Amino acid sequence: MRFTRPVRGTIRVAAVALSLALASTFAISAADARVGGGISSGSRGARTFSMPPSTSTAPGTAQPFNRTFSQPTNPGTGAPIGGGFFNRPGGGLLGGLAAGFLGAGLFGLLFGGGLFSGIGGLSSMFGLILQLGLIFLLVRMAMSWWQRRQMGAPAYAGASAPGPQANNLGGLGGFGFGASTAPLQIQPADYETFERLLGEIQAAWSNEDTNRLGQLVTPEMVAYFARDLEQNRARNVINKVSDTKLLQGDLAEAWREGDTDYASVAMRFSLIDRTLDRASGRLVEGSEQPTEITEVWTFMRPRGRDWELSALQQTN
Template identity: 75%
Template sequence: MQRTGGLVKAMAVIISLALPTVLAVSAADARVGGGLSSGSRGSRTFSAPPSTSTAPGTASPFNRTYTQPGYNGGYSAPARGGFFNGRGGLLGGLAAGFLGAGLLGMLFGGGLFSGIGGFSSILGLLLQIVLIVFLVRMAMAWWQRRNMPAYAGTVPPSDQQNFRSNMGFGGFGGTSTTPLQILPADYEAFERLLGDIQAAWSNEDVGRIRLLATPEMVSYFERDLEQNRARGVINKVTGTKLLQGDLAEAWREGDTDFATVAMRFSLVDATFDRASGRLVEGSEQPQQVTEVWTFLRERGGNWQLSAIQQTN
């Protein structure tokens, strides 16, 4: 029992030291999307977009998506998930476990925590659950990667589409691997959406965001803004400037067009206390970010943001 108690205490110390680091990493990426991979890419949601010169690595799998594996078109129902997001997820399961244990203890004549043998047992149970969830998530991620179809490939140089921004910096260039043709006006729309979405996020203008992004992405942004308000902070993203962009792939599914582009851009990402205006996270100095954004449009409609993926 003494050895077990010592082990539990040691693991508790490790968790208490690691958790602030995890939270700090998440808080550092407070910009649109929160540094997560969120959204859907139609039937290619679970396939990695081809790498480009702007993002030569791989795009991270989605942390948040409504799409279910095996999906072939359209949007599915919202999926609860994420480590700290929504009513479900890991913390929701742990809370339910603690509540059930406490209720059992009370029903059998003990205190709130007597059902599982006191605080040490609670902590031990917590560590076991965290370990199980971690192993299950790793196994699921491995299985998805194992069964993930590849959509890489290039086309002859004669079929390549190149576009330079008229604003004098960077721009888009790349190849389309499908019959869908991406025109200069489309690239201009992608660049404009990059800045407009960041501005709407900074102003917490959800009405504006609804015009620029899909309902799925709007739901994530609303949730993130609510979390900021609950913490008493506001995230301001300013000075967004596209430096370089490449088309990874473009395709059509029914009446919906999709285009996935890698973008490297600079911005100032700073989070302030709502009451005092004091800088609490981020920096007021510009930083460079590389992300993979997917846009969609219904036939004859405007482009909207459908997904944001981080790069490895």
């Protein structure tokens, strides 16, 4: 989905306001005060609730999201999980018919004609149930036909099958990349962008610059980072991250959804992570020595736009 600049700005403001209005659920620990706070946050499009494949950089598994705006969907349909025959968002055709029939019955009951007098008595009730069943069967048959017709094509234009899609055949700025089986090809320039974003996002976080973060990450991620920064202010501390250096990285998977590209990248990097007293500058948490971290970062790129961070996951 593409947004104009004013609409995106409105979404960012709304997301930040929503996040700050919510009660704080996750506290940033002493060992994980960097951007993201050592928490898995964000969204990976339709693959939010499926874990990215392991890679040589992150041979374990990525952790599920602790914070996400996404909602689970029915596998293969992309539709929200429903709650039974009539309990569907918006009601649907059958839900609307049921509501109409029930309304007719209640109307008859209120005006003294019996529960089903408004639709022709008890015999009409059975007739309507039969019609309802026939409509249901017809709808199911039509849906099955449509699903069989669509099975020959990917669910998304250019979508790739889940699975490892990158090899370590050399490096460019710390990344290893090689032959990919995905229709969406990640180029050397893309890896350079991912490495650059790693450093720029950490720098914007250290400067508490939410405007700059808004240029580098999705509105959802801005909301999480803004809430984490607000927690730091409440504690009267500031987190400073410096000397961020990518040590190794490789592609876990890349795919396309509509006009939006996604790439999940495993990255092992080092940085100096310090939390300082806001007034005195005294070291409160962290260390002056570099520490190594391995995370899976997912980037998204709407058509005609630049890559931006849409999710950050911890690894096991």
